[in-house]
Amino acid sequence: MSIEPREPTTSQETARLLRLATGASVITACLLILVKIVAWGMTGSITVLASLMDSTMDAMASLLTLFAVRWSLKPADAEHRFGHGKAQALAALGQSAFIAGSALFLGLHAIDRFLHPRPLTEIGIGVGVIAFAILVTLALLALQRHVIRRTGSPAIRADALHYATDLATNSATLVALGLASLGWSGVDPILGLAIGLYILWSAVRIGRDAIEMLMDRELPDDARRQILELVRAIPEVRGAHGLRTRQSGQSLIIQLHLELDDALELRQAHQIALAVEARIRERYPDSDILIHQDPVSLGCE
Known part of the structure; x- marks a missing residue:
């Protein structure tokens, strides 16, 4: 696929x-x-x-x-x-x-x-x-x-x-x-x-x-790398993990965890997540994106 x-x-x-x-x-x-x-x-x-x-x-x-x-x-x-x-x-x-x-x-x-x-x-x-x-x-x-x-x-x-x-x-x-x-x-x-x-x-x-x-097969490695590159291009993003992807018809289902600074307010973290979502959707217009925000100090827990 x-x-x-x-x-x-x-x-x-x-x-x-x-x-x-x-x-x-x-x-x-x-x-x-x-x-x-x-x-x-x-x-x-x-x-x-x-x-x-x-x-x-x-x-x-x-x-x-x-x-x-x-x-x-x-x-x-x-x-x-x-x-x-x-x-x-x-x-x-x-x-x-x-x-x-x-x-x-x-x-x-x-x-x-x-x-x-x-x-x-x-x-x-x-x-x-x-x-x-x-x-x-x-x-x-x-x-x-x-x-x-x-x-x-x-x-x-x-x-x-x-x-x-x-x-x-x-x-x-x-x-x-x-x-x-x-x-x-x-x-x-x-x-x-x-x-x-x-x-x-x-x-x-x-x-x-x-x-x-x-069977909800993951997207190819090249596509997954492109998504992570788009995410990490946002300056406030400290890291990303837990990327999961699948395709449904012509739509992509994308889920991931953002690692953000511990001291950010909830409103600020939300705005960063919206910016990441918009960046991904520019590249993949018909996509369903779910983003979870994690404090960077927790790493990949």
Whole structure:
């Protein structure tokens, strides 16, 4: 699991970008399913079928992401005091299951086609359809990466990862169709099987990151060091310890102890803690920060 500082974004802008990305993902997947059904029916290519299956799983996963993201945007309530952000991790975990299922289905069909080969037809149509799919997927990925940069959403990050695998699938499909037009149709099931293995590997990556978030894994060491550097940059801070971090959706949960001069009044200590909180939030805008103030003489007790 990784976390990067992102561009400052208001909660309203974050919600708008997430809704835009999830809606565009569903529309793109449905459009690609339609054109690939036509291409597979006309070519009979197992790699076109691979691309069709990948887009079908994309559509199901994108629908799951759409509903999960909308759920995660609900504000915190009495039963969910830390909000609903982990719905995005659940969506990413569901995506990994869908993608793994498509990889296994594809592998079985590739093996069957290898054992029972048949010639491909209407290769030119297949090439045109897959080229169109590549262009549409590139446009979607550009939008998703913009949204990830602004929101840090793990659900959109997982969605983008499986569309990146779709891009690789389509590229391999073009290669297979091109070789088939030269009489090398036996390459088709081999590439189909290779694509299946790549898709399965991507599913493992998505599932691993989702599980780490659900298990409240600490942020990477670099991110933790950055947070401590921000804290210690405040002149009145004598030290910091007990840093605990986790991610919930695109929000970060940060808890730490400040070491302050023993002689400070409570009001002064409170103001310093507010300054530390503001400094952290400048770097990580969508964060939930809890700070406890300790007298420096107590050290790390």
